[in-house]
Amino acid sequence: MLSVRGLSVRYGRSVRALESVDVEVGGDAVLAVLGGNGAGKSTLLRAVSGTLKLHGGSVTAGEITFDGRRIDRLDPALVVRQGVVAVPEGRQVFARMTVEENLRAGGLGARSASTRASSRERVRQLFPVLAERAGQRAGLLSGGEQQMLAIGRALMSDPKLLLLDEPSLGLAPQMVGRIARIIREIHEQGTAVVLVEQNATMALQVADRAAVLEVGRIALAGSAAELAASDDVQRLYLGGHAESQAQAESEEAEARAHRGRKVLSRWAG
Amino acid sequence: METFVQLVVNGLGKGAVYALLALGFVVIFKATEVVNFAHGSLVLVGGYLVYALKDSMGWIGAAVVGIVSAALAGLVLERLLAGARNADHNGLALLTIGVDVIITEEIVRRIGADIPFIGDPYDSQPIQIAGLTIFRTQSIALVVGAVLITAFFLAFRFSSWGVAMRAQAENREAAALMGIRSSRVTATAWLVAGALAGVAVLFMATQDFSGAGLGRGTHAIALIAFPAAILGGLDSTAGAVVGGLVVGLTEALSAQYISFEFSKSAVFLVMLLVLVIRPSGLFGTKELSRV
Numbered sequence: 001m002l003s004v005r006g007l008s009v010r011y012g013r014s015v016r017a018l019e020s021v022d023v024e025v026g027g028d029a030v031l032a033v034l035g036g037n038g039a040g041k042s043t044l045l046r047a048v049s050g051t052l053k054l055h056g057g058s059v060t061a062g063e064i065t066f067d068g069r070r071i072d073r074l075d076p077a078l079v080v081r082q083g084v085v086a087v088p089e090g091r092q093v094f095a096r097m098t099v100e101e102n103l104r105a106g107g108l109g110a111r112s113a114s115t116r117a118s119s120r121e122r123v124r125q126l127f128p129v130l131a132e133r134a135g136q137r138a139g140l141l142s143g144g145e146q147q148m149l150a151i152g153r154a155l156m157s158d159p160k161l162l163l164l165d166e167p168s169l170g171l172a173p174q175m176v177g178r179i180a181r182i183i184r185e186i187h188e189q190g191t192a193v194v195l196v197e198q199n200a201t202m203a204l205q206v207a208d209r210a211a212v213l214e215v216g217r218i219a220l221a222g223s224a225a226e227l228a229a230s231d232d233v234q235r236l237y238l239g240g241h242a243e244s245q246a247q248a249e250s251e252e253a254e255a256r257a258h259r260g261r262k263v264l265s266r267w268a269g
Numbered sequence: 270m271e272t273f274v275q276l277v278v279n280g281l282g283k284g285a286v287y288a289l290l291a292l293g294f295v296v297i298f299k300a301t302e303v304v305n306f307a308h309g310s311l312v313l314v315g316g317y318l319v320y321a322l323k324d325s326m327g328w329i330g331a332a333v334v335g336i337v338s339a340a341l342a343g344l345v346l347e348r349l350l351a352g353a354r355n356a357d358h359n360g361l362a363l364l365t366i367g368v369d370v371i372i373t374e375e376i377v378r379r380i381g382a383d384i385p386f387i388g389d390p391y392d393s394q395p396i397q398i399a400g401l402t403i404f405r406t407q408s409i410a411l412v413v414g415a416v417l418i419t420a421f422f423l424a425f426r427f428s429s430w431g432v433a434m435r436a437q438a439e440n441r442e443a444a445a446l447m448g449i450r451s452s453r454v455t456a457t458a459w460l461v462a463g464a465l466a467g468v469a470v471l472f473m474a475t476q477d478f479s480g481a482g483l484g485r486g487t488h489a490i491a492l493i494a495f496p497a498a499i500l501g502g503l504d505s506t507a508g509a510v511v512g513g514l515v516v517g518l519t520e521a522l523s524a525q526y527i528s529f530e531f532s533k534s535a536v537f538l539v540m541l542l543v544l545v546i547r548p549s550g551l552f553g554t555k556e557l558s559r560v
Contacts, residue, residue, distance in 0.1 A: 051442055
């Protein structure tokens with residue numbers, strides 16, 4: 001499906017962001033790309049989605065193909081027409097437009113009106129909250145709702161491959177868990193996913209395969225289970241998140257149990 | 270009182286024309302973030318073709334050709350700016366100044382000593398209603414402006430073009446990731462702006478509007494669209510319309526009650542006053558945030 005071979009990217013004349021990166025994504029997988037700040041994760045997604053130029057970057061070597069067709073020189077809008085859609089870092093919803101208008105904008109890249117209609121139904125089922133907020137300005141949604149809108153908007157053109165850049169960024173742990181389940185569901189509905197994340201715990205739970213980027217190069221690659229068991233990944237990426245997420249999940253379970261027990265009682269003064 | 274009502278109607282008529290110009294100016298700014306200083310020359314391109322063709326093909330045919338030509342001139346200018354790939358927005362704005370000088374000088378040279386007026390069907394034919402004398406040009410401008418502005422806002426709000434345009438204006442990268450082709454949105458913005466300038470000049474180069482005639486005078490009037498757009502808020506389409514009407518009324522009222530010479534300064538004084546109180550204009554964007 002997606003094949004990245006020997007990809008090198010630079011910003012300006014001197015900043016090398018990626019060096020000879022190889023990545024393969026099949027139609028039946030969620031691929032997680034892990035790495036710290038500045039490792040080149042977002043650059044990889046920008047190169048695939050064709051938005052490098054908007055950030056002053058350019059591909060200096062290698063090629064990117066999707067379903068056998070080169071896409072590394074295409075305009076971003078044409079990459080979308082091929083079936084590859086990205087959700088950029090920081091969500092970037094159209095804050096001054098309503099939720100409904102955001103979804104409509106997402107549908108502008110759809111191949112036909114029937115695709116748009118079926119995608120709208122899919123988005124409605126995945127994110128019922130968006131229907132409730134249809135007339136509200138997107139900038140006034142909560143962070144989690146904005147992330148749902150960003151993903152829903154991207155699904156409106158019925159992509160074959162969805163690229164997600166740090167969907168967990170800035171979200172509460174419970175919301176991270178919810179987004180993770182939604183990503184899994186999107187994949188089970190037949191959309192391949194590339195998930196770029198710093199939150200390795202979440203990414204490795206969701207992904208089938210994973211790759212670790214370090215300073216612009218692929219340092220490790222394998223199945224998600226292999227990487228989760230790797231000492232290096234454990235030490236570098238799983239420490240903090242594993243604890244915080246496990247803690248959040250146990251707190252959520254406790255709160256749920258507590259809510260179940262709660263009874264109203266009359267104040268007796 | 271009669272004088273005041275006449276002034277208001279005439280001021281609103283002028284304001285509608287300024288609103289058409291300011292709207293075009295704002296649409297280009299929203300799509301490209303470029304301040305188009307060549308807007309006055311788009312006005313002259315449309316006006317010149319009406320002047321050159323109205324005797325041979327009739328006023329209506331010439332007006333249509335003028336509007337289409339101004340739209341196409343906008344598109345040519347857009348292609349020229351798209352060719353300057355390495356220029357930033359300020360560089361492109363300077364480029365539009367150069368283009369403006371070239372086009373304006375060439376048209377002025379072609380017109381020569383003539384001072385043509387191109388509003389033949391309505392110019393210098395005042396309407397008398399209930400003892401009031403109202404310029405026919407301004408009245409028709411008000412109606413045409415209202416129709417075009419309404420059509421524009423309906424398209425901007427509800428059509429796919431409008432959604433694409435607003436999405437790109439807000440976030441170019443996210444819009445590209447939605448499959449919105451930036452070059453098409455930009456091209457249509459220049460086409461729409463050019464067409465609106467082509468309509469505006471039909472009312473501007475008249476005895477009723479200013480008595481200046483097609484040429485440098487019309488170009489100078491077109492510059493009034495800048496304060497209209499700026500005081501409304503450079504990135505606000507609604508602001509452009511309100512700004513246009515405020516400028517039209519300010520000009521008409523100050524010309525009558527203070528002095529004709531002062532009326533142009535009054536427009537800029539109002540703009541300064543608005544900017545001191547609201548630096549982003551009456552309707553300019555302020556960041557939305559959830560608290």
